[in-house]
Amino acid sequence: MRIAVVSKADATGGGASRVANDIVESLASRGIAVKHLAARSSQGWTDLRKPILGPKLPRILLSKLQSTAREFGLGEIIPFEVLSVLYAVRNYDLVHFHDTSSAFSPLTLFLVSKLKPVVWTFHDCSPFTGGCLYPQVVSCERYKTTCGKCPQLHEWPLASRLDTTGVALKLRRLLHKQGHVVTVAPSKWMQLEAIQSGNVSVEPTVISNMVNTTQFFDTDDRTGLRRRLGLNPEGLVIALSSGLLSDVRKGVDDGIACIKQLKHLNPTLVMIGNPDPTLHSRLEGVDYMPTGYLRDREMLRCWLAASDLFLFTSKADNQPLSIAEALACGTPVYGYPTGGAAEMIVDGQTGRFAQARAPEELAEIIGNDVGSGQLFEMRHAARRHAESNFGEETFVMEHVNLYQATIKNWNKA
Template sequence: MRILQVNTADRGGGAEGSAWNLFDRYRAAGQQSWLAVGRKYSNDPDVLEIPRGRAPSAVGRLLQHGADAARSQEGRLPGMRCLARGLDRLAWPERLADWWHGRDETQFPGCADLPGLCPAPPDIIHCHNLHGWYFDLGVLPGLSQRQPLILNLRDSWAITGHCAYFVDCERWRQGCGNCPHLDVYPACRRDATAANWQRKAAIYAQSRLYVTAPSQWLLAQAQQSMLPAAEYRVIANGIDTACFRPGDRAAARAALGLSADAPTVLFASASSKNIYKDPATMAQAILAMTERVPSLQVLCVGAALPDRALRHLAIRQLPYVRDPQKMAQLYRAADLFVHTAKAEAFGKTVTEAMACGTPVVASAVGGIVEQIIAGETGFLCPAGDAAGMADAAVDFFAADDARRDAMRASAARRGAEFSLDRQVRAFLGWYEEILAQEPWRGRTGG
């Protein structure tokens, strides 16, 4: 098969990593595999950067040149991404107007002919995150008439007026508008959420889409929304179980300079602006755990912890880890991994930790409930319940060795069920089913 995937970038967080892993494994399986992205960071020839189009005026083209220069410095200089977007908006007056009025920005003409980026017409198009400021949903009707098109939901943005997760709001069911959370990601300047919702509904009504999600929780939202599908299917995210697997806990701790015997917990910290990851509850959970387990070793990987109340604690703060092998060592070094999210379609770090034999304490939200077997592979607590998470950690550390070892073994078995090989087989099998149903599309290039 010739498979074209579409995503925000070829390097980054969960969605980027998942799309890249599929793209790479498809090639290893002998498929023709391409990845079209809004931002390309690798030198891989099969990664295709979606062109941004030519700005409509001479001044606009000059501004766009400045935006490209700023974009090339992302990751090296702070603020370059914001500068690049600001210049891009000035270069495209319609995009600037959309941003100013709170509408979804749509001036991304380069994505109109995604199949044309490929050396040969793809048989199938598999879209991941489409809200990374690079894609216009308005091209979906045309694309979906040429090749079978899969929309892989990573969050709830596709069915809302702007937000990636609605958490405590049900307006998405009726058409949004009067939004109580304009500031949450991706933020809006003004409330155009009803218009955004209606535009999405109109686009989907003209498209033929196959919709997948990594959890039944997220797929159920799609089925209850304005997003119709030729077929809905749950295919969970996969992890590399050759990397994320049980190992020597003592060696992992020694490599980090940690005590071999002290109880140890690992947190993945997030920016204070990321309400979905709930850093406030994470800080409270750390305080509650260290008060009740004074010898506790706390590891935090990711954004620096902003809470002043934690400054007196001996917390090992580590930057975001891109190397999967290093991340696996962190999981192995911990007795427990703690995940405090308010919303999560699928906690990839949850399955990674379990696959390394580390039980997980997590919020009972979204797809996480489908991943953890409470009492066997970890503990589930209500969202925002820092005290409950501390209770779970204390109970685990108070248990006898046999009980803790049994949970570790169960966690490892459960994590291994979410293998990348399983995900690859599931998607390739689904692609074949779709192409068998629609033989007139895809294989001939439309």
């Protein structure tokens, strides 16, 4: 069984590409023939990671073509990359696509699915919308009928002068109806969203993302770790993360508002992610420690393990790796029951949710648990929950079983 795992980037390219990287490393460590075919890589190319878009010069030209096309809403309409992709996957028994936005047209997946068994993991809602990642952010349901007049037209990954979301939605419907694609959803929430969209033909299989529990774990000496990181050894430390701290969807402003409600506890806010220059003024009166975007997983583990709790205030999300990583580090998660995140926490045992999704309510819950000491009693349960629900072994076996069944069904057809 030879598997091609396809994503737009390497492990540094966001959560979905990290999941693709994790699948490849986990399968390879078990002797399965697998390669990670990425559209770009900031880490360079290796025996496991290969460029799906060909040699350097053609790759650069193709990237420029795609960039120009996206400006006019044609990035997903015209499959510039299709010949490169078809050539790259020619010797594999199955192709597993992950994050496709801005890198691969639905027509490319459609054509590959006519030649090879294809699996596609839904890391956001774009596989069944006109291209937006989370229509829930703007309470839009046009994708259930016909897209157009898109309220997120100027947001990534659309960011277009022309609105071609209606055509893009039709291409996705064609792919799901006439293509031969087996779909995967990391959360039951994403599975339900896909079904209720009316745009997918077959119910996605739910396979949770994994967290590497040998890379993410708690510390035996939190005092020493905090000192090394420049944190108050005795104070309340709260972590909050977002790839881009300016991303409105991630609800960073709600997190800041919650922290300000806790000023009587003198918390330190650890802010993990690419900086937002406007945050400084909004953080007036808050003791905070910016880490920047952490590509090094060991450094990320240290900051998470040094924190008393992880704050999650996203407005829309699937199954955030940040939550699984925090839990693996023994750090309880407090926040909003958004999307698939609601399935990741056992309320009162591994964290708590503010059901009304209000910063004031969340601050009150945190304050109560700090006062009672319950917050500090959740660490062991958080770690055990991560091991039981997001472990590598289950993640790998569920994918292997799916791959084998998909190949078998393809050969029968």
